[in-house]
Amino acid sequence: MMRRRTTLLTGCIAAALALGATACGGSEPVAAGGGDKALDGQTVTVAGVWSGSEQENFQKVLDAFTEKTGAKTQFVSTGDNVSTVVGSKIEGGDAPDVVMVPQVGVLQQFAKKGWLQPLSKPVESAVDAGFADVWKKYGSVDGTLYGLYFKAAHKSTVWYSPEALTQAGVEPPKTYDEMLEAGHTVSDSGLAAFAVAGQDGWTLTDWFENIYLSQAGPEKYDALAAHELKWSDASVVKALTTLGKLFEDKQLIAGAQKGALNTDFPGSVEKVFGPEPEAGMVYEGDFVAGVAKDQYDRTVGEDADFFPFPGVDGNDAPVVSGGDAAVVLKDSKHRAAGMELVEYLASAEAAAVWAGEGGFLSPNKKLSLDSYGDEVTRATAESLVGAGDSVRFDMSDQAPAAFGGTKGTGEWKLLQDFLRDPSDPKATAAALESAAAKAYRD
Known part of the structure; x- marks a missing residue:
């Protein structure tokens, strides 16, 4: 996989693919299942895409598991x-016990290769x-x-500068047409409506998916x-036509195409929340808040906010999500202990540890x-669970990587081409179908 969406970025960190710190409990541990130190002396190895602050916060969850x-x-x-x-690692006889898998397609790939252990009855009961x-x-x-699924992303959030919308005299919109209309009003006030991250093809797939x-x-x-419907279908052409109206409008996009x-x-x-704003709004997932807060010292809920x-x-508002799923590898050395960890991750207690840290x-x-530290995150979580x-x-996370990742x-490049020239949605849909058919066949 070439991208990561729910993980907050900074490629410099991704280069440091090193082992995280080993966590040891400090107080009298009690086994998760109610026994006495049932896992004492064992080490559970966990692999995942997280780095930086996300890895640090997950380590706090692991530390809580250690104490327990x-x-x-x-x-x-x-x-x-x-x-x-x-x-x-599996081929080298060094399989981790648990993997935090970031895409449905990867989870399915692992299962079909016979790498995964079915989750235990207690985990299934907790999920149910x-x-x-x-x-x-x-x-x-x-x-x-x-x-x-331990960590989720809410990918149906449009983030905005309250100052920019107030200056333009507009309220957060309730419909897609109102959003474009509000965008023109923002543009008339001196800022572009949207900052669009077209250099990253995955952001364009997210725009398409919500529409x-x-x-x-x-x-x-x-x-x-599931590719049971072709990408050349009229419904795809219609969605591309709707998206194209945004892409072709030079008033709405900072720097145009x-x-x-x-x-x-x-x-x-940065174009919305940085020191020299160029746009009033940016569409992406709830993780925008972390960048606005950590990189630009914005206070979420005051000078950085979102609307669904x-x-x-006239249809229902979409709720598109992503997430990281904990799986247990069959060939791991401490499979039973790994399953105990997943049982713990299925609990509200484990989730509360990270929820209190943010992001x-x-x-x-x-x-x-x-359990969440601010009103905006609470609202985002309520929308997702609700x-x-x-x-x-x-x-795109459900598709073969050759098409969606x-x-x-694949889809990334073709939607970038469509952003460059959105004049022929039908031709783009046909090209998407050709790429999808090949990827699903291979």
Whole structure:
């Protein structure tokens, strides 16, 4: 995999693919299942894409597990290429016990290769009791539960500068048409409406997915995600036409198409929340807040806020999500201890550890909203959990990497081409279908 969406960026950190610190408990440990130090002396190795502050915050969750069970933990940061790194470790006889898998497609790949241990009955019971059915569906392959979604992203949030919208005299819009209308008003006041991160193809897939889910509905979304519906379908052409109206409007996009194609995700956040703003709004997931807060010292809820991605053509507002699922590898040395860790991660107690640190959403409806540190994050979490089974997982994350997850090819490149010239949605849809057919066939 060539990209990571729910992990906050900074490629310089990704280069340091080193082992995380080993965590040891300090107080009298009690086993998660109620026994006495059942895992004392064992070390659970966990692999995942997280680095920087995300890795540090996850380590606090692992530390809490240590105090509860006596097990030590060791975190290995894989970078974006999770499947390659994990595959090489399995072949070398050094499989981690638990992997935090960032895409549905990768989870399915691991399961079909026979790498995964089905999750235990206690985990399945916790999922049934605390999670919407859709999360169990995305964690399962052929009816068997392999993945527990611990961390989620809400990818239907439009972030804005309250100062910019107030100066333009506009309120957060309720419909897609109102959003474009508000964008023109913002533009008339001196700023572009949107900063679009066209240099990163994954952001463009997210734009498309939100429009498509609202406009075409969840059934067609599911069919297109599974390639049971062709990308040349009229519903795809319609969504591209809607998206094209934004892309072609030079008033709405900072720097117009050329500027967008030269803007990466961090740059798009900077254009709204940096020291010299160029736009009033930026669409992306809840993780925008972390960049605005950490990089530009914005106070979330005061000078950085969001509104839900609005419904299109009078339809319901979409809720697109992503997430990281904990899986247990069959060939690991401490598989039973790894399963104990996943049982712990399925609890509201574990989720509360990271929720209190920020930069985290849980799909676990048993986690109290009071666990989150600010009102904006609470509102985002409430929207995600409240959407229940209407949540849909990021479509490109469900696709083969050759189509939905590789820089310079497939959906990423074709939507960048469409941003450059959105004049022929039907031709773009046909090109998407050609690329998808090849990727799903291979």
